[in-house]
Amino acid sequence: xxxxxxxxxxxxxxxxxxxxxxxxxxxxxxxxxxxxxxxxxxxxxxxxxxxxxxxxxxxxxxxxxxxxxxxxxxxxxxxxxxxxxxxxxxxxxxxxxxxxxxxxxxxxxxxxxxxxxxxxxxxxxxxxxxxxxxxxxxxxxxxxxxxxxxxxxxxxxxxxxxxxxxxxxxxxxxxxxxxxxxxxxxxxxxxxxxxxxxxxxxxxxxxxxxxxxxxxxxxxxxxxxxxxxxxxxxxxxxxxx
Ligand SMILES: Nc1nc2c(ncn2[C@@H]2O[C@H](COP(=O)(O)OP(=O)(O)OP(=O)(O)O)[C@@H](O)[C@H]2O)c(=O)[nH]1
Ligand SMILES: [Mg+2]
Numbered sequence: 001x002x003x004x005x006x007x008x009x010x011x012x013x014x015x016x017x018x019x020x021x022x023x024x025x026x027x028x029x030x031x032x033x034x035x036x037x038x039x040x041x042x043x044x045x046x047x048x049x050x051x052x053x054x055x056x057x058x059x060x061x062x063x064x065x066x067x068x069x070x071x072x073x074x075x076x077x078x079x080x081x082x083x084x085x086x087x088x089x090x091x092x093x094x095x096x097x098x099x100x101x102x103x104x105x106x107x108x109x110x111x112x113x114x115x116x117x118x119x120x121x122x123x124x125x126x127x128x129x130x131x132x133x134x135x136x137x138x139x140x141x142x143x144x145x146x147x148x149x150x151x152x153x154x155x156x157x158x159x160x161x162x163x164x165x166x167x168x169x170x171x172x173x174x175x176x177x178x179x180x181x182x183x184x185x186x187x188x189x190x191x192x193x194x195x196x197x198x199x200x201x202x203x204x205x206x207x208x209x210x211x212x213x214x215x216x217x218x219x220x221x222x223x224x225x226x227x228x229x230x231x232x233x234x235x236x237x238x239x240x241x
Pocket of ligand 1: 056062064065066067068069070079080081082083084085086087116117118120174175176177178203204205209
């Protein structure tokens with residue numbers, strides 16, 4: 001399914017609006033991101049009701065590309081400077097509030113991120129199926145400092161465009177801060193976006209406490225998941241022809 005243009009379903013840049021502050025405050029603690037356990041959720045006062053919708057998001061890409069760093073970035077944790085290979089599978093939780101443009105309804109997206117070390121994945125056959133099983137979205141990562149990782153994603157794309165599989169796929173380029181060492185050119189990114197019709201998100205640098213850096217990716221993830229569910233619901237309601 002093609003990705004939906006940003007802001008077509010949700011209010012654009014809602015995290016910047018003063019009205020959203022009470023919702024975003026629920027995902028903060030002492031001006032930093034609050035860490036949520038698997039069974040925890042933000043608690044809103046009765047006058048600010050917001051339903052929660054849950055999705056499984058698998059982070060994929062070769063070893064060292066920055067999967068664990070991206071999970072840390074999205075949850076607001078410090079990114080380790082050295083590469084510790086992830087020796088198993090780790091999950092973490094991100095809550096993200098959005099406002100629906102038409103109804104004005106507010107929703108909390110609950111993303112359960114699945115991050116599995118690439119070398120473990122190669123060693124144990126059951127890892128990839130369990131990460132992909134019932135995944136609602138897959139983040140395909142490449143690193144701007146590793147052209148091979150970008151070629152891997154480009155080579156995978158033809159297999160990933162089956163519209164019937166109900167998985168949102170977004171491409172994320174990591175280490176964008178290391179522009180002096182970049183190995184992937186802007187024209188390659190432009191060509192990729194044109195050929196495959198998917199946007200490429202860029203991340204890199206230190207984790208900031210603000211929401212501005214992660215908002216484009218989390219909003220796109222939420223908006224495409226919501227769109228996918230709405231399209232599926234309307235297909236299953238329409239009478240067979
Ligand atoms: N400068 C910079 N360094 C990054 C970024 N993302 C990751 N790194 C560094 O790249 C190295 C590898 O990142 P990881 O997130 O551990 O890689 P991984 O994909 O989880 O690797 P495996 O667990 O082995 O599959 C670490 O030293 C990170 O600090 C980034 O956006 N910018
Ligand atoms: Mg890792």
